[in-house]
Amino acid sequence: MFSDFPLWWDGLSQIAKIYWMIAFPSTLFFLIQMVMTFIGGDVDHDMDHDVDAQIDADHGMGFQFITIKNMIAFLTLFAWSGLASIEGGFSLTITIIVSTISGLVMMVIMASLFYYISKITQSGTLDYDNAIGETGDVYLTIPSKKSGMGKVQITVQGHLRTLNAMTEDIEDIKTGAIVEVDEIISESVLLVHRAR
Known part of the structure; x- marks a missing residue:
């Protein structure tokens, strides 16, 4: 199986190689992130304690677009949609546009999801x-x-x-x-x- 890897790799275009180099690590980090979230290893809520009090003085978490989780999600979907576009025979320009838009849409979805989850947990029954x-x-x-x-x-x-x-x-x-x-x-x- 791995003996065919050099032949497969050499047969890829330069842009496909770039997308694969993004896809492997980002997918690995995405899977680790998901496993940690489901088993309780997710500690993002502790990260705001190092922020200056004047910046952190607003109420609630707010809509956070650029976070580590969102960047991992962006890179994962960017890479896989780019590879799908290449496999579909799209031009380089269309491939880059499709993969960028796909990654941005994923970032918006992730940011919205965490924003609304934080609203639910913050507005619970805490008196x-x-x-x-x-x-x-x-x-x-x-x-x-x-x-x-x-x-x-x-x-x-x-x-x-x-x-x-x-x-x-x-x-x-x-x-x-x-x-x-x-x-x-x-x-x-x-x-x-x-x-x-």
Whole structure:
């Protein structure tokens, strides 16, 4: 089987070789990504913790078009639709157009899917009022006098959450400090003070 590989490879056009070189690794990564998603190894939701609080201050995940998952999906569909177009006898221009459009459509589908899934999970039965009076750890420094937003990790309704937080304290509350929730400023922003 593998002894015929050099003959098969040499018989391919240059563009077909390029598409195959994209198809093999992207398909492998796509399959690994899918297996990890289904067995619970998907940890994309933890990736936003390193983002500056000013950028991350909006509510919810938003529509994320360019992500690793979407790029893998783009490359996978780009390569396979390009190979199908070559096999169908299309010209180089049409092949590139078809494969690019196919990849972009896949990116839009993936981005939309994850956007709506995040909306479903975010709008579940979590009642932020249950966080009032609870204590948690500061994850990202909370600027003083409500001058900016930080993040706290707090258990709400039996689940550890990382939520946006502000404080009226006169000093910044540094990462690792223990805080107590005073009130809910908006749907997902907590007003906290340093626990004594």
